[in-house]
Structures are given as structure tokens and as C-alpha cells.
Amino acid sequence: MSPLRIAFLGCGFITRVHSRHLRGLRSEITASYASRTRAKADAFCTDFGGVGSYADYSAAIEDPNIDAVVIAVPPRYHLTLTLAALAARKHVLVEKPAFLCMEDYERVVAARDRAQRVVLVGENDHYKPLAVELRKLIADGVLGEMVFAHFATIAHKLKAADDWRNDEEMAGGDAFFEEGIHWLHLANSLGPRIVEAHGYRPPMSAAEGPDRRAKSMLVSFTYDNGAVGSLYYSREIPSLFRGLRLSKLFGRRRVISFESNGTFVVVRGEGAPRITFPGFSDMRGYRAMYRDFVRSIREGSQPQMNLETAIQDQRLMEQIYSNARIPNPEPRIPSL
Template sequence: MITRIGLLGGAGIAGAAILRPVRRRDDVVVTAVASRSHSEVYASEHGIERAYADYAALLADPEVDLVYNALPPSMHADWTVAALRAGKDVLCEKPFTMNAAQARRVVAAATETGRRVIEAFHDHYHPLSAWVRQAVTEGILGRVHHAEAVFTGANPYAPGTLRHEPELGGGALMDLGCYPVHWLRSIFPGTPTVRTATATRNPAGADMSMRAELTFPGDVAATMTASMADDVTLKSALTLTGERGTLTVDNVVFPSNGHSIRLEVDGVPHVSTVAGRTTYDHQLEAVLAALRTGSPLPTEGDDPVANMAAIDAIYAAAGFARTSWT
């Protein structure tokens, strides 16, 4: 069985997230791309059979089974719902939507249509992330009482660009912070309470950095930091502190580029890594298997709604009067 993918938006991320992983498999193909400005060029460059200048035309293509939505976050909800109603399953880039209200609408559309919509938290499907979750579940550290999750990467302010305009879904929390929020939620079940949140803002009003103090059920204190400031380095790290020791994982987002697990339990240090392919290869494998077997995935259903709800709560605590998109 060959799964046929249509790219909604000729985004740069599609190369790593879809095009290259697809080329490494023989059970999936990218058949179409839709872009309002350069679909023909994009299709030619990447060997894609059909190019559309209109998103709706791609959704009407009967030879597209799965839509990869890489449009700006402000367009995720409407076009994902449209794809579901057109009979397509959807892999939607993070952040899932602009807020939790939109996320609920998208998930409701999936339920109504009987189609699947999956948020593309690719790192979640890598064996490294699974190892961390299992380590906590098995109690290697004893009871975990504190966590620190960080994702930073310099992205100088440029007016009108996707990652810096609030109306497009820009901001450090939306672009980067959604990852550490998801790590924490995946490890510590339940709804977090946002104790405090502070941010710096760019001239357009989006957050250049965000730091939030959270509490998860079980009295777990957590700190989430995201920053696109000019002076930060690329870092995605998670540190868990428990009764018996500490676990620190470096490069949670792209572990195939090199990562480390530093574990100290009862005073004994240990350094290791976890074997795996790129996060995107693991994600594509999981999505294809789930669509063929009907098995649920951890980044669909209630999960994207809960992640957006946590993001909404952090913005509210930081004093952001965000537009009430519906």
C-alpha cells in the first residue's frame, strides 16, 4: 500500500520533515504541492508530480491521502479543517493552532469526519524521548520534584516575518517553547498550573523570550524557557531532579545530530546515548503505521488541545492580550 502525501505550503521545513524521509521509504510518495507563489518551481526542484497554486485544489485531488500542513500557524486551523472535510488525514506542523479554542475545533472536525489529525512533534517519536519517559515511569530517579526544560535559538527580529509577527503565530513560546511545554506534559500527566511567566517583546509585540514557572500534579515544579534573542545559542535540554539524583538530556529536538544523556543516581554518574534515525524518519514511520492500523498516536486527540491550553495559560500569565481567534 502506497500512501500519497500532499504538501500544503512549499515550506522549507518540508525537506527535512517529509521529502527526505519519504525518499528513504518505498511505501509512501509525495504526489502534490500547493503554494500561492512558487508551486511549479518547488515541484520541479523536488520531483513532485503535481503543483497547485491554490490550496483548495490540492485538497480536491483524489490522489492525495495525507496532507502535511506547513502553512503559518495562523492558517493551521482553517486549512486543517478543510483538509479533514475533504476526506484527507492531516499531519499538522507545530504549533497546532493559534490557541486551544481553535485546537478544539480542529479535533472536533476530525471526530466528525472520521479522519485523523496529528501534531508534528517529531522529537516525541525518537527513541531518546521514549527512553526519558520510561526512565521517569520506572522511577530511576525516585520521585521527580523539579524539571527544567529549555529551547533557545537566535533569530534576530525581522519585521513582517513568520516567527516575529503575533498575527501569524510568531513568538518564542509558539515557535520554540511549544516543544519544552510538550516534553513536560508528556512526562508529567495532568494539567499544569502556571505560577508566573515573564517575557521580552519585539517591536511587533511578539515574545522574543519567555520563561514560565509551572506546577504539575504530584507537586512537581518545572521551569520552561524559550528564547529567540540575538545573544542565545542553539540549545534544547531537559533536566530532571529526583530523590535519588539528576538526569540531563542535551539536544532533545534533534538527537540524531548528536546528543548526550547524563544520569547521576545515588552519586554514581553515567553518560550514554540512544541509537536512532532522524526524528522525522521516526515520526513518518509512526504516522504511516497508525493510519494503516488505526492505532492512536500520542500527539493527536486531546494532546494538541492540552498543549495549546498550556501555551494560552503561559501567555495570559505573562500579560499578553492575544487576539481571540476562533
């Protein structure tokens, strides 16, 4: 069977990440590159063994030799490019956050159904070995009755002044909207579903610097099985090894502790403690995500990370921001 022919729309950091992971799938996927500047597209094509390059996005979308596009530009442009690709009867993998509001998702669902094409939302964390392992443990009843869930992703990772993520019109929102969505999805995709969520955002730092975004959010939530949980997200707090943090799932039989990036999982409680290493070869889940994309296209079926799944996350995100509480600290009165 001939490889799936994809074209990346956008030649930036995330396209570089995708392309590195695709090196192990060259028998299944061939890649071309489109950028607003031909030289950049040519450079990516050379660096990653691509088969073609384009001087603009439209040329790639309209090329009959392209089966699917990967939309890897800032979120502000996702909707326009997705609709154009579907109108050209191309399959689409769109980076997350895919779209900025529920209305955008609804427009894409309608366009996908008219075109009868596959749209996969690029939530690689859904496919990473850690998520697969946690879903299996919960499905197997290892926890017993689930009581608490605690997710932590904390690191000091500031963006440069010229990074488009500093512009909320480009990114669609602050740091939690643009990146925290991955962690919100993890919390919402392990089996139990989140039915209610609340956001708590601390005041922004008074210190001036190049990263002007709000960079921290605490989310509390309730699952459909009655368990409650929390998600601590920050990109302005120092952390061990630049992001090493433990998260936990608490049940009445056992507790599952895991390194938030996926290096290990520890189960303790009834019986002897045990430690597992979910997997390092595809630790971030990119290759599994692309295999699901190819399979869905070949079979004419829905991918795991389809639009309907992403819509569940978007509903929670909108709920979090609609009720987000931003403390207003009282002024400090100096002592005499």
C-alpha cells in the first residue's frame, strides 16, 4: 500500500517536533512542507527528508498529490485553513488547541461531514504510553472506588518576547488555554468523565518581562463517578529537573502515583507495591497518533482524537474560564 502523502502547513517549532517523530514512519507517511516563504519550506524539506515544498499554504492544499494536511500554525489560523482543506477534500490533522470556541468546532464538524474526510485533533498526549497505561489500570479496577485525582504540571518556562504565544489573539488565550489543554484532556480521558470544572487564576506577576501571558491556573473538578480532582498548571514556578512532578489517582483499594511526563507509574495499597515504565520509544505519543490517523483514513473510520472528543475538552475549557476566579489581594500595610 502506498504511503499517506501529507503536507505540513507551517514550518515552525511544532512542525520540527512532528517531523522528528515521523522519521520512524517513512514507509507509512511521506511529508511535504509549506510555508509563507519558499526558502523555509525548502529547508525543512531538506532537513527532514521531505518529498516536496510549497511557497504558500494554498498551493499545498490544492495539490492533487497531497492526501492530508497537518495544520501547524498559530491557533488563530486553524479554522480558515481547516475549512479550506476540507473544501479541497483533504484529510486534516490540526494541532491543539484546534479552535477557539464552540461555534468554530461546529462549523468544522459540518464541513468534515460534507467532505466525508477524517479530522484528527493533534492531542498526542492522548496516545502516549502513560495515558494508555493509566486508562488500563482504571478500567481493570486497580484503584477500587476512585476518590481523588491530582494532576501537576509545573515548570519555569518563559516565552521569548517575539514568541506568538505572547499574543492572545494569535494563541487564542493565555498559557493554560494554549498548553494546559493537553493536561485537561489527560484528566478527562482516563475513563471517568469530568462533569463540572472551576478555574482559579492567581494575579499576574508585577515583575516585567518578555513573557506577558497569565501563566498559572488551578482547576478543581468533579467526575461522573463522584470522585473529585485538581489540576495545578504553571509555567512560572521553578521545578526539579525543569518540570519533574508527581501526579496521583487515589482509590479506596490503591493509589496510583505517576511522574507527570510519563517516565514511571507506581501502584501501592492492597498487595505489594509495583512500578512500571510505560514506554520510552514513543513517550510523547506522536507515532501512535499518526498511525491512528493513517488507520482512520484507510478504514474510513473515526480516529480516537476526533472532533467530538475535542469538543468535550472545549466545553470544559469554556466552563473554566467562565467561572475563573482571580483573587484581588488586599494591599499590604507596612508595620510601624
